Structures are given as C-alpha cells and as structure tokens.
Amino acid sequence: MKILLATAYDYPHLGGLSVHLATLKAGLESRGHEVNIVSFSDVPRLKKDGVVRGPAFLLNKVKKGSGYVWTLKRRKEELEKLIKAEVADGTYDIINAQDVYTTFAALESDIPVVSTVHGYLTFEGISKGTVIEGSSEAAQLMADERESYKKTREVITVDTRIKDYIEDETGVTGNMIKNFIDVESFKPEIERRDEFREKHGFVKDDLIFFVPRRLTKKNGVIYPILSLPAVLEKFPKARVVFAGTGEMMDDMKAKAAELGISDRVTMVGAVDHSEMIEYYALSNVALVPSIYSAGVEEATSISALEAMGSGVPLIACAVGGLKEIIVDGEDGLLVEEQNPAQLSEAMIRLLNDPEEGQRLADTARDKIVREYSHFAAATKYEEIYLKALKK
Numbered sequence: 001m002k003i004l005l006a007t008a009y010d011y012p013h014l015g016g017l018s019v020h021l022a023t024l025k026a027g028l029e030s031r032g033h034e035v036n037i038v039s040f041s042d043v044p045r046l047k048k049d050g051v052v053r054g055p056a057f058l059l060n061k062v063k064k065g066s067g068y069v070w071t072l073k074r075r076k077e078e079l080e081k082l083i084k085a086e087v088a089d090g091t092y093d094i095i096n097a098q099d100v101y102t103t104f105a106a107l108e109s110d111i112p113v114v115s116t117v118h119g120y121l122t123f124e125g126i127s128k129g130t131v132i133e134g135s136s137e138a139a140q141l142m143a144d145e146r147e148s149y150k151k152t153r154e155v156i157t158v159d160t161r162i163k164d165y166i167e168d169e170t171g172v173t174g175n176m177i178k179n180f181i182d183v184e185s186f187k188p189e190i191e192r193r194d195e196f197r198e199k200h201g202f203v204k205d206d207l208i209f210f211v212p213r214r215l216t217k218k219n220g221v222i223y224p225i226l227s228l229p230a231v232l233e234k235f236p237k238a239r240v241v242f243a244g245t246g247e248m249m250d251d252m253k254a255k256a257a258e259l260g261i262s263d264r265v266t267m268v269g270a271v272d273h274s275e276m277i278e279y280y281a282l283s284n285v286a287l288v289p290s291i292y293s294a295g296v297e298e299a300t301s302i303s304a305l306e307a308m309g310s311g312v313p314l315i316a317c318a319v320g321g322l323k324e325i326i327v328d329g330e331d332g333l334l335v336e337e338q339n340p341a342q343l344s345e346a347m348i349r350l351l352n353d354p355e356e357g358q359r360l361a362d363t364a365r366d367k368i369v370r371e372y373s374h375f376a377a378a379t380k381y382e383e384i385y386l387k388a389l390k391k
Contacts, residue, residue, distance in 0.1 A: 001033050001034070001093040001094060001382075001385060002033070002034045002035075002036075002091050002092045002093050003028060003033055003034070003035045003036075003092070003093065003094055003095075003096060003385065004035075004036055004037075004038060004083070004086060004087065004092050004094070004095045004096070004111070005021050005024065005025060005035060005036070005037045005038075005095075005096050005098065006037070006038045006039070006079060006082075006083055006095055006096070006097050006098065006102050006105070006106055007021065007037075007038075007039045007040065007079075007097070007098040007099055007102050008039075008040050008072070008075035008076060008079050008099055008101045008102045008105070009039065009040055009075075009098075009099065010039060010040050010041045011037055011039035011040075011041055012041075012273075013041070015214065016118070016179075016301075016302045016303070017098060017118060018273070019181075019273055019302050020098075020116075020118070020179065020302065021037055021039075021098065022273075023180060023181060023182050023374045023377075024096075024180075024374065024377065024378065024381065025037065026182060026374055027180070027373075027374035027375055027377055027378030027381075028378045028381065028382070030374075030375060030378060031375075031378050031379065031382060033382070036086065038079065038082050038083055038086050040075055040078070040079065042082050043078045043079075043082070047078065048078075051074060051078075052071055052074040052075060052078065053071065055067070055070060055074075056068065056070050056071040056074075063137075064131070064132055064135075065125070065130060065131035065132055065135055065137035065138070066137055068125060068130045068131055068137065069131075069137050069140055069141065072100075072101050072141075073101065075101055076101035076102070076104050076105045077105075079101070079102050079105035079106075080104075080105035080106075080108050083095065083105055083106055083108075083109055084108065084109055087109050087110075087111050092111050093111070093112070093385070093389065094111060094112050094113070094114060094385050094388060094389065095109065095111045095112070095113045095114070096113075096114050096115075096116060096156075096381070096385070097113055097114070097115045097116070097152070098115075098116050098118065099118070099121070100115075100121050100144055100145055100148045101144070101148075103115045103148040103151070103152050104144075104147075104148060104151075107151055107152070112153050112388050112389055112391070113152050113153055113388075114152060114153055114154045114155075114156065114384060114385060114388045115148060115149070115152040115154070115155050115156070116155075116156045116157075116158070117149070117155060117156065117157045117158070117162055117166065117174070118158055118162075119162065120162070120165065121141055121144075121145050122138055122141040122142045122145060124218075125138070125141060126138060127217065127218050127293045128216065128217070128218075128247075142169075145169070146169055146170050149166050149169070149170045149172045149174075150170055150172060153388035153391050154174075154175060154384050154387060154388040154391075155172055155173075155174035155175065156174060156175050156176075156177055156381070156384055157174045157175070157176050157177075158176075158177065158178060158179045158300050158321070159176065159178060159179075159300045159320065159321035159324060160176055160321075160324060161320055161321065162174075162176075163175075163176045175380075175384050177377060177380045177381065177384075178300040178321070178324070178325065178371075178372065178377075179300035179301070179302050179305060179321075179372070180305065180372045180373060180374050180376070180377035181302065181305045181306050181309050181368065181372060181373070181374065182374050183309055183368060183369050183372075183373040183374070183375075185277060186276075186277055186280070186305075186306045186309040186310050186368075187277075187309065187310065187311070187365075188281075188310060188311025188361075188365060189277060189278070189280075189281035189310065189311070190281055190311055190312070192278075192281055193281055193282050196278040196279075196281050196282040197282045199278070200268075200278065200279070200282060202239075202241075202266075202282060203237075205237060206237050206238075206239045207235055207237050207238045207239065207284050207351055208238075208239050208240075208241055208282060208283045208284050208285075209224060209238065209239070209240045209241070209283065209284065209285050209286075209287050209347060210241050210243070210279055210280065210282075210283035210285070210286050210287065210307075210312070211224055211240060211241065211242045211243070211244075211286075211287045211288075211289070212243050212244070212271075212276060212279065212280075212286065212288075212303040212306070212307070213242070213243075213244050213288065213289075213290075213303060214244040214245065214246045215242065215244050215245055215246030215247070215248040215249045215252065215267075216246040216247060216248055217247075217248060217291075217293055218290065218291060218293040218298070219244075219246075219248075219289070219290055219291075219298075220289035220290050220291040220317060220337065220338070221242060221244075221246075221248055221252060221289065222248065222251065222252055222255060223289045223291070223317075223338065223339075223340055223343055224240045224242075224287050224289055224343065225240065225252055225255050225256050225259065225261070225265060226255070226259075226340040226343075227340040227341075227343040227344040227347060228240055228259075228261050228264060228265070228344075229259055229260075229261060230340075230341070230344035230348070231344055231347045231348055231351070232261065232264060234348055234351075234352075235348070235351050238264065238347070238351070239264050239265070239266060240264065240265050240266070240287075241266045241267075241268060241279070241283070242265075242266070242267045242268065243268050243269075243270070243271040243276070243279055244269075244270065244271075245269055245270050249267065252265075252267070253265075253267070276306065277306075277310055280306065280307055280310035280311075280312050281310065281312075283312055284312075284313075284350070284351070284354075284357070285312065285313050285314070285315060285347065285350050285351075285357065286303075286304075286307035286310075286312045286313070286314045286315070287314075287315050287316070287343075287347075288301055288303055288304045288307070288314065288315075288316040288317070288322065289315075289316070289317050289337075289343060290316070290317050290319050290320065290322060290337065291317060291319065291337045291338050292319050292320075292337055292338075298317075298319050298320040298321055298322050300321035300322075300324065300325055301316070301321065301322055301325075304316055304322060304325060304326070304332075305325065305368060305372050307364075308325075308326075308331065308332065308361075308364035308365065308367065308368050308372075309364075309365060309368040309369075309372070310365075311361045311362070311364075311365050312361055313332065313333075313350055313356075313357035313358070313360045313361045313364075314326065314331075314332040314333070314360070314361075314364065315332065315333045315334075315335060315343065315346045315347065315350070316332060316333070316334060316335075317334070317335055317336070317337040317338075317343075318334040318335065318336060318337065319337050322334070325372070326364075329360075330360070330363055331360055331363040331364035331367050332360055332364055333346045333349070333350070333360070
C-alpha cells in the first residue's frame, strides 16, 4: 500500500506524536509499504505565523479559547491543501489522520481515511487552560470531535479508556492498538552509563532519576521535586533530571528553591529524540509521574515504553494507560498519583535494592519486545487499513 500519515501539528517535533509517526512509518516500511508524512511543518512559515497563529493571539485577548479554535480550523484548511496536492497523482491507498482536524482535512480528498486518536481534544484543552470548561468554544471542540469519529472509516485508539470514551460519546467502536516503540533503537545501554554521564555533564556517582516529560500540569512534573527531599535524607547524591519544556518550568524552579534542593534538580530542556536513549542509559531510575487533570489521563505513554525498552527500572503513577502497560512489582512500580510520600518511598526502595530494579527492568524489556514493538504494531495497523478499504 501507499500510505499518507498526516497531522495538523509539527513534524518532526519533540513529543510523543512525532515519535509515533516516525516509529509507525519505520514499522510499515519494514513490511514493504510506501509511507509519506504531511504535517503543519510543511505550511510556509509566513502563512503559519501570519494567517494561523497571529490572529489567534488577538482573538484570545478578546475571549479565551476563541483563538485556539480559530487556529485549529485554519490548520485544517492548510492541511487540506497540502493533502490534496500530495494525493493528486492518485497513487495513495489510504490516509491515516492523527487528529480531529486533520481527519476533516483528509475527508475532503477522495482517499479513504482512518483516524488515530491519541487523546481527548476538548478535555486536554480544558486541562491546559486553553479553553474554558462549559464555554461555547469547548462545546464546539466536542461537537467536532464527535463528528470526526463518526465520519472516518475506522478509528484507532492508543488505549482502552480512549476507545471507551469514543464509544460512549458517539456509539463508534474503535480499534485499540497501544502505543509502541522502535525496539532496535531503544534497547539496554546501561554498560555505557559512565560514558553518557561524562558526555552530558553529570557526576558519575550521582543517583539519577530521569523524568522524560513535557513540563506541563497533567504530566505531574512537580511531584518528583516534592518527593526529592525525603530521598535526599537517605541518599544525598540523588538527583532528578527533567528533559522537556513547558509552562510548569518556572513553578518547578520556584518549588525547588523553596525546598532548598535546586542544586539537586537539573532541567536540560528539550532533548532530541535520537539522544533520549543516552539519557535513559545514564539514569538509575525513570519516572513517569502523570496525574489525573480535568478529565484527562495519560494514554499508553511512549516515554514509559521507551524507559522499559531501555532496560531502566520505571516508577509511574497508576493512571490511565500506565496501569495497562505496567504490572506493579513485576515490570515496574506503580504509585498513587499526586502522592509525594508514595513516590519518595518507591524512589528510596529502588535505590536501596538495585537488584530489584534490575529484575524489574529485565522483565520490562522482555515485555516491550514481545508486545510493544513497532513491527508488531505495523501489522495491526495494516489490518485496520485493509478493513477500512473494504468499506
């Protein structure tokens, strides 16, 4: 098949969606398919800033959320033009849209459309403070969500909760395919820990907890900072390293300063995906401290999968899709969300018993290779594409 993957967001870009696209492309190509990607990054810079982003800023000044809805609709219009130009030669078999407004853009072509749903457009907008709960803008987003799920030929979701959400909202039964990783790229490299620590400027005998998350509220990134003082009482060389950017950064720095632990908290900013394996390898433990926020829960976290695939013990909060991929005490540790005391206890537990951490990591790696490889996922996606083509 010739497949077009499309998104109204940037690609390549630091974040889970971009990783998903690159990894899915590699998996599908390994099965002999031809795959191309169209994204908002392909829109000319002047048009992106002048037509899509600029007016949105002004509209939000008038009414919060109106600019956000404006931006999404303009992105849809620009993607529609790009998709029509890309498929004009008539050689494509299917388009796999990665978001609500790309689905609308793709439906304007004559190519069958399948939609992958990575989250909750409306509730995530509310959680981020982009739109106001109960507003006309939130109602518009929800109406568009429902319409897109009904109009696409097949819906793919990345966890069971999203699948249930769509069925509850629309009656549409989706196909759940959990997120996945490139198991050939994300593999254990722990024996190179000292090498990577030297490369990235970390002390060799530090005990590093790595948080590979965007610095946004729903990712719970404040909680490793709240948990760290108790860990430092027993392990003074403990350090938390954050890889990501976001609106929580200033709050996190302020809290670390208030607790007197700024020297044990490192924020490296955005890390290129090609270097993430090095950060996992230089770490003692990975943390994915996601929380429940405004109706939004973590899906099948790519960061968690990459940590598990990289042979690093993982501590995560028991929310959303994280509960589906981690068996507590078997291939990782699950703690209650927004509970600094439980997180501290789990962090101390793995530092006290590195052998337990290694056991968890080894079991997790076996699971990832068996159940979450991009090769296995590509086979499942191919089946859904064929199913859609028969409709």
